Amino acid sequence: MPQRMLPEPTPETRHFWEGCAAGELRLQRCAHCAGKSYFPPRPFCPGCGSREVESYKASGKGVLWSYVINMRPRPDMGTEPYAIAVVQLAEGPRMMTNIVNCPQTPEALQLDMPLKVSFSKQNDTITLPLFEPA
Amino acid sequence: MKQKSIAVVGAAETTKMGRIPDLSVIGLHADAALNAMKDAGLKPSDIDGVATAGASPTELAHYLGITPTYADGTSVGGCSFMLHVRHAAAAINEGLCRTVLITHGESGRSRVGVGGRFGGGGGSSLNGQFEMPYGPSGPPxxxxxxxxxxxxxxxxxxxxxxxxxxxxxxxxxxxxxxxxxxxxxxxxxxxxxxxxxxxxxxxxxxxxxxxxxxxxxxxxxxxxxxxxxxxxxxxxxxxxxxxxxxxxxxxxxxxxxxxxxxxxxxxxxxxxxxxxxxxxxxxxxxxxxxxxxxxxxxxxxxxxxxxxxxxxxxxxxxxxxxxxxxxxxxxxxxxxxxxxxxxxxxxxxxxxxxxxxxxxxxxxxxxxxxxxxxxxxxxxxx
The missing domain is CATH 3.40.47.10 (Thiolase/Chalcone synthase)
Known part of the structure; x- marks a missing residue:
């Protein structure tokens, strides 16, 4: 099996990937827009353009927002069908992920089911934030 | 082209120049854009047109929080921005949009975040970092x-x-x-x-x-x-x-x-x-x-x-x-x-x-x- 396609952090996203490696799901929020959280990471607020933003540790909780089950697995993802999911985080932003510790079936994967982050270490720098039933 | 019907009201370069290892390509676009908006006294929500080459205008608009009614991705090499100005002038005169942001950013020396063009391939693009690791294999x-x-x-x-x-x-x-x-x-x-x-x-x-x-x-x-x-x-x-x-x-x-x-x-x-x-x-x-x-x-x-x-x-x-x-x-x-x-x-x-x-x-x-x-x-x- 070819090696899984993995992210290559940039200076603007490194804090996020370092957080995952440290077991923290880190989001960013704006000092102005009523502390509104945003994702993916960037060094300014997409709501108002302010550069006064901070990174913080999110709860890691969310719900299953939508998904598909890929019946034709990408070669680096193994041979079994898997769900490509979007989780609605408790803090507001959504992110793409995979759902683990759960059968990859429409019956087991119900929209709005509670999820919690489950970190999956891939190598020394990359740990992926996957989710599992809470 | 209608003479003197369109004017430049904001202009800026990136905050730093020369060697910028702390910003990726899209970050350079955004840094220059935020500086130009500050120069013009505008916020992202005031912009309704985007034009860029090298990066995708879609990625640029979303990264900056812009909802445009005009997006120009004309990419014909180093003179793309002259074409963007010309197209923007026509677009504004025609009422397609009112305020166009034209950006450029290249990590020519440091090569940070290179290869994410049109949200496609590179592992350092936003798609590459935050979608591709989870196994999507094309549009289906x-x-x-x-x-x-x-x-x-x-x-x-x-x-x-x-x-x-x-x-x-x-x-x-x-x-x-x-x-x-x-x-x-x-x-x-x-x-x-x-x-x-x-x-x-x-x-x-x-x-x-x-x-x-x-x-x-x-x-x-x-x-x-x-x-x-x-x-x-x-x-x-x-x-x-x-x-x-x-x-x-x-x-x-x-x-x-x-x-x-x-x-x-x-x-x-x-x-x-x-x-x-x-x-x-x-x-x-x-x-x-x-x-x-x-x-x-x-x-x-x-x-x-x-x-x-x-x-x-x-x-x-x-x-x-x-x-x-x-x-x-x-x-x-x-x-x-x-x-x-x-x-x-x-x-x-x-x-x-x-x-x-x-x-x-x-x-x-x-x-x-x-x-x-x-x-x-x-x-x-x-």
Whole structure:
């Protein structure tokens, strides 16, 4: 099996990937827009353009927002069908992920089911934030 | 070009110059953009036009939080920005937008975040970092991601999607050049191979070879040409995000809504004026989102509208009369074929001609709900 396609952090996203490696799901929020959280990471607020933003540790909780089950697995993802999911985080932003510790079936994967982050270490720098039933 | 009708009101370079190892390509674009906005006293929400080369205007707009009605990705090398200025001047004069942001950013020396062009490949692009690691393998596993949320929100089923494929096949049967012309049933669709739950093969577009071309000139000159002129009555465009997971609303496309609204306003038409409609159907849910986001149906009501045969042969709103991407052809960027069918309908020569059609709306999508363009055609000069 070819090696899984993995992210290559940039200076603007490194804090996020370092957080995952440290077991923290880190989001960013704006000092102005009523502390509104945003994702993916960037060094300014997409709501108002302010550069006064901070990174913080999110709860890691969310719900299953939508998904598909890929019946034709990408070669680096193994041979079994898997769900490509979007989780609605408790803090507001959504992110793409995979759902683990759960059968990859429409019956087991119900929209709005509670999820919690489950970190999956891939190598020394990359740990992926996957989710599992809470 | 109208002389002195357009002015530069903001201009800035990146905060640092020379060697900038702490910003990626898109970050350099954004840094320069934020500095130029500060120079002009503007916020991202004040910008309604974006132009850039090297990066995708969609990625730029979403990264900065801009909802544009004008996006120019002309990329012809180092002089692209001169072309952007020229196009922006025409766009502003024409009322497509009011305030255009043109950006450049290149990590020529440090090579940070290089390779993420058009949200495509590179592991350092935003798609590469925050979507690709989770296993999407092309449009059937990405364009489809919002759909379960759409179905749940409006209490719809996969069968509702299947009706789109069935009715478009009826249109395809009337088109000799359509790839698939044999009738299909809802059961056929629901029994076709599963590609990516809940999408089966017959809910996905074809993959074929082909091409198309258009030639435009002024309406004054058009009368001297051999074919019946097809006039552009209104236009719209927008972009939302190059990451499907970051769509603002999984039940509706912001790019569709902004583009469609602008096109209808420019054309000065009501929905009841539309005789013929094309909605780019890479997958069976696209016509449903399109019907709702363009305002032909209320949210959640498009599936019933289709099932009740309003978009079918003899219906009040003939839709995708060539058979669409689902049955006619789809080479990858199908928008050209949607335009070709609108032109045929306006010329009155389509194989499945809508009798007496005078106004055709042609609505396209780019990427996975990333971008949108809408053209309103008329075959009457006035």
């Amino acid at each position: 596993t990405m364009f489809t991601i919002p759909v379960l949320r759409y179905l749940k929100t409006y209490n719809l089923s996969v069968e509702d999607l299947a009706w789109v494929s069935v009715i478009q096949r009826e249109w395809a049967a009337k088109n000799p050049r359509a790839s698939f012309r044999d009738p299909i049933t809802v059961d056929d669709v629901l029994n076709s191979p599963m590609i990516a739950w809940p999408f089966r093969m017959l809910m996905c577009c074809l993959v074929t070879d082909g091409g198309g071309a258009l030639i435009l000139t002024s309406a004054d000159r058009a009368r001297d040409f051999p074919q019946k002129p097809v006039y552009v009555l209104g236009t719209g465009e927008s972009v939302e995000t190059q990451m499907v997971s970051q769509m603002e609303d999984f039940t509706s496309s912001k790019a569709f809504r902004v583009s469609g609204k602008k096109a209808f306003a420019e054309a000065g038409i009501k929905h009841s004026d539309v005789d013929h409609l094309m909605i780019y159907d890479a997958f069976a849910h696209l016509p449903l989102y399109g019907l709702e986001d363009l305002g032909f149906c209320k949210p959640g009501e498009a599936a019933a509208f289709v099932k009740e045969r309003n978009t079918a042969i003899g219906g009040k709103l003939p839709l995708n009369t060539n058979g669409g991407g689902l049955s006619y052809m789809h080479s990858g960027m199908y928008g050209m074929y949607a335009l070709q069918e609108s032109v045929r309908q306006m010329r009155g020569i389509a194989p499945a001609q809508v009798p007496g059609a005078k106004i055709s709306v042609c609505h396209g999508v780019g990427g996975m709900f990333a971008a949108s363009g809408t053209i309103v055609f008329s075959n009457e000069k006035s």
